[in-house]
Amino acid sequence: MQLEKINELKKALKFNGFKYIKIELEANVNFNIDSDNYYDDCNYETDNLDIDYFNEFKDEFFNRISKYKNKNEDIFKYLELYNDGSVNTEMTFTISINYLHLLDKFITEFCAVCRYYGDMETKNAGLHITLLEGYKYPRRKKLNLAKVLNFEKNINNLMNGLLFLSSPRYNTRSTYFRNLAVSPCDKYTAIFTHNDTCLEYRVFDTCYDNVNYIYNYLELIVKTLQFYTEKTNKNIVRQKNNTPIYNNAYRINHSNEIIINNKKDLMESEERNKYYNLNTIFFRTEAKQKLLNDLYFLVSDKKRNLINKYFNKINLLNNEIIFNKFIETIKCVE
Helix, strand or coil, rough: CCCCHHHHHHHHHCCCCEEEEEEEEEEEEEEEECCCCCCCCCCCCCCCCHHHHHHHHHHHHHHHHHCCCCCCCCCCEEEECCCCCCCCCEEEEEEEEHHHHHHHHHHHHHHHHHHHHHEEEECCEEEEEEEEEECCCCCCCCCCCCHHHHHHHHHHHCCHHHHHHCCCCEEECCCCEEEEEECCCCCCCEEEECCHHHHHHHEECCCCCCHHHHHHHHHHHHHHHHCCCCCHCCCCCEEEEEEEECCCCECCCCCCCCCCCCHHHHHHHHCCCCCCHHHHHHHCCCHHHHHHHHHHHHCCCCCCCHHHHHHCCCHHCCCHHHHHHHHHHHHHHC
């Protein structure tokens, strides 16, 4: 992504009051016993990985990213490495929005260090992005409640689109640990507000094969922030007949219902290695219609033109080849 676009992301996040961002990178490292980097005295099959592994990992990571910063520059307000139970290697760090342009570099080096120790896999792994007003976490100061409530109400209406855009691929993992909702108290939701103190986007899959996709995620986040406002006219459902207006052109019934196929399995499956094809999730015509409705609010103006094309030709998307092409176009990096 061009630096100009990244600067636009920085401005948008700061405009909404978020000066810091917390990133959680997850992976499972299958340690290579024949590697020089294998610790003989560490039991890699348990949750209690040798502390030396985490310390060495951080040292290697800091060594690799030194080329991206000035000698005395303190980029990280917080950085820690641990086993979170679902994966054996998770790195969490907090940085100023000013360093947003380095995120792809940090992800690249995280992956490189994982592979330094063995094979890296991302099954059951997610990528969490938290917007913070200050760098300390957890937060005590509350966000503007009116903004949070407006955000929550509207984004809960757009979860089909958010799920579709939560991965860079044709599939996505189970939503068991990221239920499709915005919640102040339930950690395992798509967006968790931590008792209304920050916005933690837990919905995203990893993008380690295309690290620049992190900026697509941030563009999506900025799109959702159009509803982080006190202005009631930003509310989707404001017509007397409870029908939303899409750019004053499309009037389509809208509801909180998550209209997807295999809904129960997708939301309740704990299988770590199970992924779901988007063509299967949005198999039904009504699911595709709801998806187009949601995406209209979440994509760029350029991509809206493609959505407009299919509003009255929804049946075309029932063709798997056409729908896959639609996925590619909507998810491409502009």
